[in-house]
Amino acid sequence: MIHRPALLFATSGHSGVDRVVANLLPEFAQSGYSFDLLQLKGHGPYLDSVPGNITVKRLPSGSKRTVLPALAWYLRRIQPRVLLTANHPLNRAALLARRLTGARTRICIRMGMSLSAKGANMKARDRDALFASMRRWYPLADAVIAPSEGVGEDLSSIAGVSQDRVHVIRNPIVTRDFDSLSRERPDHPWLRDADTPVILSVGSLEPRKDFSTLIRAFADIRARRACRLIILGEGREREGLLRLAKELGVERDVDLPGFVRNPYPYMRNAAVFVLSSRREGASAVIVEALACGTPVVSTDCPSGPAETLQNGQVGRLVPVGDPEVMARDIERTLDSPSQPAFLQEAASEHRADLSAKKYLRAMGLEE
Numbered sequence: 001m002i003h004r005p006a007l008l009f010a011t012s013g014h015s016g017v018d019r020v021v022a023n024l025l026p027e028f029a030q031s032g033y034s035f036d037l038l039q040l041k042g043h044g045p046y047l048d049s050v051p052g053n054i055t056v057k058r059l060p061s062g063s064k065r066t067v068l069p070a071l072a073w074y075l076r077r078i079q080p081r082v083l084l085t086a087n088h089p090l091n092r093a094a095l096l097a098r099r100l101t102g103a104r105t106r107i108c109i110r111m112g113m114s115l116s117a118k119g120a121n122m123k124a125r126d127r128d129a130l131f132a133s134m135r136r137w138y139p140l141a142d143a144v145i146a147p148s149e150g151v152g153e154d155l156s157s158i159a160g161v162s163q164d165r166v167h168v169i170r171n172p173i174v175t176r177d178f179d180s181l182s183r184e185r186p187d188h189p190w191l192r193d194a195d196t197p198v199i200l201s202v203g204s205l206e207p208r209k210d211f212s213t214l215i216r217a218f219a220d221i222r223a224r225r226a227c228r229l230i231i232l233g234e235g236r237e238r239e240g241l242l243r244l245a246k247e248l249g250v251e252r253d254v255d256l257p258g259f260v261r262n263p264y265p266y267m268r269n270a271a272v273f274v275l276s277s278r279r280e281g282a283s284a285v286i287v288e289a290l291a292c293g294t295p296v297v298s299t300d301c302p303s304g305p306a307e308t309l310q311n312g313q314v315g316r317l318v319p320v321g322d323p324e325v326m327a328r329d330i331e332r333t334l335d336s337p338s339q340p341a342f343l344q345e346a347a348s349e350h351r352a353d354l355s356a357k358k359y360l361r362a363m364g365l366e367e
Contacts, residue, residue, distance in 0.1 A: 005284035005365060006036040006105075007081035008071070008090055010064045011044035015204075016112060016171070016284050017086050021045045023172040026355030029053050031304055033365060036080065040067060041207045047110035072097040082142075082363045086110035088134070095137045108363045109138065110145040112160040114152035115278030118304040121208070134159035143362040147282035151302025167362040169215050172355035174285040174347055180293050188257065190228050197227045197334055198272035200294075202263050205235025205256070207278075210299070212237075212244055214276040216323035219248035221331055228253045230270070232260050234305045267292040272333045280304045290314065293340025295333045297326065314338070314346040 011018045022045060028035060030052035037054050039045075041062040050056060059070040064087060067259040075083070075097050083105050085094045091109035098107055115134070119127040138144060138159040145167050146152035152168045155161045190198050199218060203209040211231055218229045229250075231241070238256055245254040260266065263285075267273060273289035275298040275300040282304030289296050290308075296315035309315040315338075316329040 003078045003080050004034045004036055005208075005363060006038055006074075006078070006083045008038040008083060008085045008094065009045055010040045010087060010090060013044040013046050015044075016128060016281075017047045019173070020086075020112075020171055022047060023175050023352045024356055024359060025051055025054060026175070027172065027352050028102060030353075031356075031360055031365065033360075036078070038064065038071075038074065038108070040064065045047045045219070047171075051133060064093070068097060072100050075103040075105055076101040080105050082106040082108055082365065084108045084110070084359070086112065089366055090128070091141070092133060092137050095140050099140075106142045106364050107140070108143040108145065109141045109152060111155060111159075112147055114151055114279050114281055114303040115158045116249035119158070122280070131158055131239050133301075139165075141165065142364070143167055145169050145359065145362055148304040148307050150282050150307065152215055154303070167358065169355055169358040169362065170350045171282055171284050171287065172352035173284055173285045173350040174291045175352045177272075178264065181262055182268045184262060184265045186265040186269050188230065188255070188266065190230065190255070191266060191269040199227060199229045199272055199274055199330060200232070200266055200270035200289075201230075201274045201276060202232040202341050203275075203277070204233050204267075205231070205237040205239065207242060209233075209235075210276045210321060211241055213249065213321050213323050213326060214274055215244050215250070215254065217274075217276075217326035217330060218254065219250045220323060222250050222253055225331075225334075227271075227334070228255070230257065230266065230311040232257060232263050232266060234259045264288065264292055267294050270294055274326070274330060275299060275305060276326070277301050277305075283308065286315070287347050287350045291350070293343050295337040295343065296334055297329050299326075308346075314343065330341070331367075333361055 034053045037056045039058050061067040061070045085091050094107050138161050144161045152166045156163050245251045267289045273294045273296050279301050286308050299320045300317040301320050318325045
């Protein structure tokens with residue numbers, strides 16, 4: 001018997017995929033289908049509430065790389081109509097499990113990162129192994145979801161996925177309660193000081209986010225005008241970034257408060273949002289900032305920011321790793337910000353209800 005659709009994710013609890021899942025599930029609740037949400041021990045998504053049509057089932061595995069036996073057991077026993085996965089080890093495991101079990105399950109996989117940009121930052125041996133694995137398995141998927149055209153092109157050219165199986169679906173960012181969440185009172189005193197503009201960024205404190213370039217750009221700006229910098233997120237580079245701020249003499253005006261469950265009030269009350277990444281799949285935080293009506297300056301990194309910012313028409317694009325140009329364009333944005341309504345309109349294609357319908361279509365659940 002073909003059973004209900006299934007979803008399999010294994011997240012950190014504060015990643016972009018976590019936001020995608022948290023925003024998709026309430027929309028899936030409107031679909032009329034019942035779903036199994038498969039989870040691994042010690043992994044997210046960690047949800048405040050689960051819609052009534054979704055049943056959480058924990059697989060007896062604590063690692064994405066050892067999930068195959070448990071997943072094969074699930075496919076053989078349950079025979080879900082479709083299985084949606086996100087993340088390469090899970091994508092590969094789903095396709096291999098289907099082959100091993102002979103299940104008739106439709107496999108729909110998601111890849112959120114720029115493969116070409118990730119490969120450029122890997123050792124040749126590791127990159128070749130990753131791309132070979134993708135070329136071996138990804139063409140067997142019934143549908144492959146990418147959050148941007150650039151990621152979709154990588155999936156075709158690098159992973160060998162037929163273009164008719166690639167579905168470019170914008171990340172589900174603007175939810176039904178987005179506006180009310182963004183209007184909550186920000187819990188940071190700098191955001192309640194109208195006299196000093198705040199520059200904001202959000203992301204894991206890791207090398208690919210390149211917050212060191214942002215701090216250097218901020219120090220350049222701070223030498224000429226009063227302003228402050230807040231970076232939300234956790235990660236192993238925290239202490240190094242704080243040391244850099246101290247070395248540059250701006251430690252009093254730089255704050256790293258850590259992970260914030262609701263960053264939207266920070267975005268709505270910031271003067272400008274900055275993305276300094278070296279690579280992105282389709283940066284959700286840019287869309288969130290635009291939806292809050294906040295001007296954006298972003299690196300022109302592969303592969304999503306230029307698409308989201310309409311090649312510079314909606315926000316400024318700067319070279320990767322160039323603090324001088326970044327500082328210049330941040331100042332220009334502070335001096336001449338775009339109108340909030342214009343920015344919010346640019347984020348409208350990222351409405352969660354629209355994304356969810358496209359996910360369901362890719363999964364074969366809707367025409």
